[in-house]
Amino acid sequence: MSLAVTGLATTRPRRRLARPVLIASGLMLLLVGLAIAHLGFGARAIAPEVVVRALIAFDADSFDHNVIVELRLLRLLAALVVGAGLGLTGALIQSVTRNPLGEPHVLGLNAGAALAVVTTLTLSSFLGPVLPAPALAAGRPLVAGLGAILLCAAVLGVAALGRTGMTPLKVTLCGVAFSAFAAALTSAQLLLDDQTLATVRLWLAGDLSGLSYGALWAALPPAMAGLALALVLAGRLDALAMGDQMAAGLGIHVARTRLMALVAAGLLCGAAVSLAGPIGFVGLVVPHVVKALGVRDMRVVLPLSALAGAALLVAADLAARSLFAPRELATGIVTALVGVPVFIALAARRRP
Amino acid sequence: MRTVARAAGYRRFSAGPVSLRLRPRAAGVAAALVALICAGAAFALASGSLPIPLRAVMAALLGGDVPPEVAHVITGVRLPRVVLALIAGAMLGLSGAALQALTRNGLADPGLVGVKEGASLAVLVLILAFPALGAAWRLPVGMAGGLAVALAVVLIARDLSGVRFVLVGIGVSWLLASALLVFITTADINDVETALVWLAGSLHAAEWTLIPALAVWGALGAGALFATARAADVALLGDAAATGLGVRLQRTGLFGLAAPVLMTAAAVSCVGSLGFVGLIAPHMARLVVGGGQAAVLAASGLLGAALVLVADTAGRLLFAPLQIPAGIVMTLAGVPLFLFLLWRRRDQI
Numbered sequence: 001m002s003l004a005v006t007g008l009a010t011t012r013p014r015r016r017l018a019r020p021v022l023i024a025s026g027l028m029l030l031l032v033g034l035a036i037a038h039l040g041f042g043a044r045a046i047a048p049e050v051v052v053r054a055l056i057a058f059d060a061d062s063f064d065h066n067v068i069v070e071l072r073l074l075r076l077l078a079a080l081v082v083g084a085g086l087g088l089t090g091a092l093i094q095s096v097t098r099n100p101l102g103e104p105h106v107l108g109l110n111a112g113a114a115l116a117v118v119t120t121l122t123l124s125s126f127l128g129p130v131l132p133a134p135a136l137a138a139g140r141p142l143v144a145g146l147g148a149i150l151l152c153a154a155v156l157g158v159a160a161l162g163r164t165g166m167t168p169l170k171v172t173l174c175g176v177a178f179s180a181f182a183a184a185l186t187s188a189q190l191l192l193d194d195q196t197l198a199t200v201r202l203w204l205a206g207d208l209s210g211l212s213y214g215a216l217w218a219a220l221p222p223a224m225a226g227l228a229l230a231l232v233l234a235g236r237l238d239a240l241a242m243g244d245q246m247a248a249g250l251g252i253h254v255a256r257t258r259l260m261a262l263v264a265a266g267l268l269c270g271a272a273v274s275l276a277g278p279i280g281f282v283g284l285v286v287p288h289v290v291k292a293l294g295v296r297d298m299r300v301v302l303p304l305s306a307l308a309g310a311a312l313l314v315a316a317d318l319a320a321r322s323l324f325a326p327r328e329l330a331t332g333i334v335t336a337l338v339g340v341p342v343f344i345a346l347a348a349r350r351r352p
Numbered sequence: 353m354r355t356v357a358r359a360a361g362y363r364r365f366s367a368g369p370v371s372l373r374l375r376p377r378a379a380g381v382a383a384a385l386v387a388l389i390c391a392g393a394a395f396a397l398a399s400g401s402l403p404i405p406l407r408a409v410m411a412a413l414l415g416g417d418v419p420p421e422v423a424h425v426i427t428g429v430r431l432p433r434v435v436l437a438l439i440a441g442a443m444l445g446l447s448g449a450a451l452q453a454l455t456r457n458g459l460a461d462p463g464l465v466g467v468k469e470g471a472s473l474a475v476l477v478l479i480l481a482f483p484a485l486g487a488a489w490r491l492p493v494g495m496a497g498g499l500a501v502a503l504a505v506v507l508i509a510r511d512l513s514g515v516r517f518v519l520v521g522i523g524v525s526w527l528l529a530s531a532l533l534v535f536i537t538t539a540d541i542n543d544v545e546t547a548l549v550w551l552a553g554s555l556h557a558a559e560w561t562l563i564p565a566l567a568v569w570g571a572l573g574a575g576a577l578f579a580t581a582r583a584a585d586v587a588l589l590g591d592a593a594a595t596g597l598g599v600r601l602q603r604t605g606l607f608g609l610a611a612p613v614l615m616t617a618a619a620v621s622c623v624g625s626l627g628f629v630g631l632i633a634p635h636m637a638r639l640v641v642g643g644g645q646a647a648v649l650a651a652s653g654l655l656g657a658a659l660v661l662v663a664d665t666a667g668r669l670l671f672a673p674l675q676i677p678a679g680i681v682m683t684l685a686g687v688p689l690f691l692f693l694l695w696r697r698r699d700q701i
Contacts, residue, residue, distance in 0.1 A: 101519070105526075158691060162698025169515045173459065173694055176522055177687045180627065184683035188676055205533065280526075324538050333537065336530035340523055347519035348508050 020300045023293050027307040034314045038079070039072050041318060043326070078211050078275050079317045079331075080310045083282060085223050085272035087309020088230055090283025091290070091301055092265040095237045096258050097156070100288070100346055101168045103339075104269050105280030108155045109148040111179035113273040114204055115186045116147020121200060122189045141219045145270020151178055152266065203277040206332020208317055211275065219271040226267030227306070233261050234299040241298075279332040281339020282309050282316075288342065312338075361643070378647040381640050385654040389438065392658060396665040397430050401672065433558040436566070437664045437678070438657040440555075440619040441629060443570045445656020447612030448630025449637060449649050450577050453584045454608035455512045458693060461631035462502070462616035465521025468625055469528035470501025471617035472551060476535055479550070480543050490621045491565050498617025501528065502609065512609075550624045555664050555678055562622045573615040574653065580607045581646040626679050628686025629656050635693060 039054075040046045046064050054065040086104065093102040104110055120143050159166045159174040186204075190197040236257045239247040244254050272279065286309045287301065295301050316334040323329060361375045397409045402425055404412075412418045412426040444463070451460045462468070474497025475490045482489075501524060506512065509520040532551070536544050583604040587594045594601055616630060637651035660678060663685065667676035 158694070161695060164699060169519060170694065170698070172519060172522060174691070176464075177690045177694070180683050181687040184680045184687075188680050188684075191676065191680075192671065192674055205537065327538050329534060329537055333530050333533045336526065337534075340527040340530065344508060344520055344523035344527070347516060347523055348510075 020295060020297075020304065023290075023295065023304060024307060027304065027311060031307060031311045031314065034311055034318065035076055035080075038076050038314050038318050039068050041322060042067075042072060074211055074213060074216065075208050075317070076314065078208055078216055079314045081216070081219060081223055082208070082272040082276045082279065083310035083313025084306035085226070085268040085309070086279060086282035086313065087286035087305040087307075088227065088302060089265045089269045089272070090285075090309070091287040091298075091305040092230055092237075092261050092268075093283065094287050095241060095298060095301075096261045096265075097166055097171065098241070099166065099168045099171055101172055101284070101343060103281060103284035103343075104148070104152075104265075105179075105278070105336075106172055106175045106284070106343075108151040108175045108178045108182065109266070109269045110206075110273060110278030110280055111182040111186075112151025113144035113148040113270065114278050115151070115182040116143045117203070117274075118186045118189050118200055119147075122193050125193060139218075140215070141222055141271055141274035144274040145222060145266055148269050148273060149263070149266035151182055152262070154178055156262075205330035206277040206279040206335070207328075207330040208276050209328065215275060219275050222267040223271035226264045226271065229260060229264035229267070230302055231299075233257060233264065234302050237261060237298045276331060279313070279335055281335050281343065282312055285339045285342050286312060288346070375641075375643065375647060378641045378643065378651070382650055382654060385651065385658065389654065389658050389661065392661050392665070393434050393438070396434050396661060396668075397426060399665075399669060400425075400430065432560050432563060433555050433664070434661065435563055436558040436623060437555055437660045439563065439566055439570055440623045440626065441633075441657040441660030442653040443566075443573065443615040443619045443656070444626065444629035444660070445633035445637075445652040445654070446570075446574055446577060446649055447615040448632075448656070449634035449645075449652035450584070450608055451612040451630070452634050453588065453645055453648075454605065454612075455517060456588065457512075457518065458635065458697070459518060459631070461628070462498075462612050463620075463627045463630050464525070465505055465518065466501045466525035466528060467498040467613050467616045468620050468627065469525045469532065471495065471498040471620040472625055473497055473528050473532055473535075474500075475621050476532060476547050476551070479547050480535060480539050483543065487559075487561060488565065491562065491569070491618055494621025495569075495614050495617040498620070499610070499613055502613040506609070512605075555623050556668070556675055558623075566618055566622050569618045570615060573611045573618075574649075576607045576611045577649055578646060580604050581644065581649055584608060584645045623660075624677070624679060626660065626682055628682050628690060629659055631693075632686055632689050633659060635689075 036048050036051050039051045040048055044064075044067065046068065050064050051068060053059075054062070054068040058069060059065050089104050089109075090102070093104070093107060094100060096102075117140060120139075155171065155174045155178050156166065158178075159171040162170070164170070190200075236247075236252050239250045239252050240254065240257060242250075247254055247257075269283075286305050289308055290301050290304045293304075295304060313331070313335070316338065317331045320329040320331045320334045323334075361377055363374060363376055365374055394406060394409065397413075398404050398406050402422075404422055404426065408418055408422055409426060410416070412423045413431070418426075447462050448460075451462055452458055454460075471494035475494045478485060478489060478493045505517070505521045505524050508524075509516040511517060536547065539547075580603070583594075583599045586597050586599045587601060587604055589597070591601060612630075620626065633656040634648060634652045636655050637648045640655075641647045641651045659682070663681040664678040667678050667681040670676065
């Protein structure tokens, strides 16, 4: 008896730690494999061992090494940042709103970001340059993030009205309505102004091509700030999951925690949207996958969501480029084709 | 029974062997709506890049003596557009009213639950894969696509009246929208331009060719809905009570689902993606007439026609010479109303 008790006492903490470590290392392995495949794929296929050698022992004379480091690495890095950001955003939003269908696309973050970016471009092309072009490019994460946060706040604000609070149906319907409105305004502007359409057409479909290192560096600070804020909040989010009153009893400022988590989500999503345009449904799928692996603790869920999101987006980007090669799909289409069936399955499982 | 009907505003009108129970108030509202639509249509016919005085419009319509270019602008360009807007709008309004009654859900709209995207996808496949087939094929193909999607949504949700139906429908419409994007990004650019013009929900490509077939389908659907209107009224009392009162629920349900879905798909196949009409028209109809399903259907059809006509004319004239597709105008006007409806239900859903 006492043996069994001590056995439990010694194995339990180890098991609790062992599982996340196991999942994390599995995800890391998957991510590294996908990254090597991602770097090797293209008009000129490059063997995996050459890819690895280009990264750890760069040879300036080798053509393949130059292709990988100069041309393809940027896209991979952007995919990693975008995927991790979207995965984290989804985990944060689902936890804060206690809504399993919560997701940047559903909440209107993407439509808001698109509207904000297109509106600044239209204004600058009609009223003359409001800002010089480099400042406009560098400010895109900020503009996109602001638009995303504003529209998301409108969706959540309207959905929170009424005695029943933010039910998944209300949040989804508000998200659909506000997104449709923003999308109509966006496409009206694009119809009236061909020049803006030419500039943002690719970005609007949710695509990772045509990036620059400048955009990547501009997106990193908000992403890092969002990540740090999310990790700081993780413990409080766990308490929040037990219910508002329980969390308040544990000494947690409920409204402030919610608001800060949404700010973190907005920063992360803004950074992701500024790089890749409106890519949907990564944030929906990833937290569910992580939870299906048996992880509940937000301090573990958040890092794992970042890893899984990055892996999913790298895989989606690879699929987008290879499925209809030599034509490329937009990355956002592939993530939608993967993610929407998950949304439908989750919606169909609900009680009527 | 007779006094109850009388108190609810119904009056009996008989002419020889035919006797009809009507509500004068509903008939008056309908007449006012028809007058409004006629005025709107006359305005839409008269205005544009070539302004034509109303007298010349009337003369061109009645075959009077007008210059040939005026006759062409009226009967060849503006009239088909107005007629198509009215028919498509009426069909969308009717289908919204029928589906909201069937699902007992004021937020149900065939356009919201994927029928629009299903019809669009089917027509797009037709345009891209079989460019040789004429525009006449768009109607049956789009209707088949819309019906297939509606059946899929019903099968997945297993329930018409609940939260699941709307949520699953929204999900299915997203899935189809991304499938549409696959076609748009991979197909030949010339085909894509043809498809995009049609997808934007614009009526500016209106021609006479599609109108007769659309009108036939609209009339069939409207006939089925009006024939089952009383049964739909009784079905609102609940399944058990309705069965007890002699309503064949399965038949009512079949017509109540198939007719709106087919009508929406047919309208979308002809005019492209036009949202929010089927959602808003029935609520406006209940506001102005209320009462039985037959009156709501009639008012909703008329209001739908008026809404699409106004949206199309506004999109055509506001930023002339640029044309804003009617679908965009309809969304900008429809979303605030949708949010208002949501706000009214804030404690229930």
